Amino acid sequence: MKLDCLCARRKPSILKLEADIGADPIWCHLCGCNLDIDEVPTSDELKMELSDWVREYGDWIDWDTDTMLPDGLTLEKEHNEKGLRLTEKIKEELEGKYRIVFFPSKTTCMDTP
Template sequence: MRCFCEQQETNELKLEGDIDTDPLWCIHCGCNLEVEELPLSRELQEELARWAAAYGDWVDWEKDQLLPNGHLLEDEHNKAGLSLTEKLKKELNNDYKIEFSPSLMANNYPA
């Protein structure tokens, strides 16, 4: 996949949620990558899109506070991310190194 690294290409990816972005990143340069550029099934692309869209659903953005059970909601999101990481590895036949970076956003809010 094309990225901003010196060689302008990477096969080392990180699955990480963020607001309004695709959830794949170059491990080295941090470039946000297009999910559609990978040879993935439509089903997995859609799962990744739903997972990415749910990032931060444990925060009340207007009040800038964690929702009730926000830590649990974030934990569920992270578990789903681990599962998606395994699906990515399987569909990509180990042609890519893929790591998962869990969300730690809830740690920034009082319990």
């Protein structure tokens, strides 16, 4: 498997773990290209955990009103903590192949009920 991105080298050296709606959770940190989770050389178990984690993104937001749910800050914090744990797993599985950075969700600027 080969990871391709939009960098001049077409090969990422630093991977970013970040959840977003409708995107896989792995990105090239330098060019911002969203990478196909199936191309990331990790175990199928970790890919499943990452996919589950990204599907939980935004569970703290009421999308109809664009506001935080009453327990939204707690849910977001838990999501970010899980992201940190997954980052450590990725680092273990990809040791020496890529640098890994984690970008937590930051929706604290949204209105809260």
